[in-house]
Amino acid sequence: MHPDSQLDAAYWQQRYLAGQTGWDAGSITPPLLDYFRQLGLPDERRILIPGAGRAYEAEYLHRQGWPNVWVADVAPAPLHDFQQRVPTFPAAHLLQQDFFALEPTPAFDLIVEQTFFCALDPSLRLAYARQCAHLLRPGGTLMGLLFDTEFSQPGPPFGGSREEYRAYFAPYFDFAHFETATNSLPPRRGRELFICLKRKRLPGSY
Ligand SMILES: C[S@@+](CC[C@H](N)C(=O)[O-])C[C@H]1O[C@@H](n2cnc3c(N)ncnc32)[C@H](O)[C@@H]1O
Numbered sequence: 564m565h566p567d568s569q570l571d572a573a574y575w576q577q578r579y580l581a582g583q584t585g586w587d588a589g590s591i592t593p594p595l596l597d598y599f600r601q602l603g604l605p606d607e608r609r610i611l612i613p614g615a616g617r618a619y620e621a622e623y624l625h626r627q628g629w630p631n632v633w634v635a636d637v638a639p640a641p642l643h644d645f646q647q648r649v650p651t652f653p654a655a656h657l658l659q660q661d662f663f664a665l666e667p668t669p670a671f672d673l674i675v676e677q678t679f680f681c682a683l684d685p686s687l688r689l690a691y692a693r694q695c696a697h698l699l700r701p702g703g704t705l706m707g708l709l710f711d712t713e714f715s716q717p718g719p720p721f722g723g724s725r726e727e728y729r730a731y732f733a734p735y736f737d738f739a740h741f742e743t744a745t746n747s748l749p750p751r752r753g754r755e756l757f758i759c760l761k762r763k764r765l766p767g768s769y
Pocket of ligand 1: 576
């Protein structure tokens with residue numbers, strides 16, 4: 564978290580308590596569902612969902628039998644809601660922690676992004692890309708959705724463009740997919756990028 568940021572745990576907790584959670588789709592979204600369905604059978608792959616909120620993606624993966632799914636969020640309320648909804652999910656895999664303080668012990672195979680990047684102060688975008696690279700094993704995957712649009716209201720969410728984002732991720736990732744999503748939720752249609760990035764294997768790289 565940015566040391567000066569007003570977008571701290573208290574801010575997000577208050578948004579949940581006040582029911583101001585317009586980002587919350589209420590279930591797993593089609594792009595993530597379609598991606599997960601092609602992952603094959605559940606195995607030991609370590610999957611991190613940061614800024615997960617109520618973590619419908621983690622619920623889906625858990626119910627499919629994936630054993631190594633981890634959820635991180637700074638706000639306690641959505642984690643509590645998740646625990647009530649999915650009591651069989653391992654409590655130790657629910658991390659009430661700052662994403663930027665997470666450590667790769669051990670490294671993750673997959674990080675899932677949905678409306679977390681756009682919730683961060685834009686000054687943290689390069690740090691986000693670097694931290695994802697830090698947490699992933701070489702060859703590991705960062706996938707999900709990024710808004711490719713500007714918003715008329717002050718953020719969060721903070722908008723941006725694919726050209727801007729490319730510059731943050733290019734030092735650390737190879738780009739497998741970086742194009743307008745074809746299966747977005749209707750209100751987001753045409754305004755979000757589907758990304759699937761592979762953590763570079765450069766010797767001596769992060
Ligand atoms: C816009 S919400 C999106 C939640 C969820 N991904 C979804 O799509 O419903 C952003 C989430 O990021 C969390 N968050 C904000 N800053 C964070 C940080 N530095 N580390 C971890 N979580 C953070 C907030 O508490 C909030 O749940």
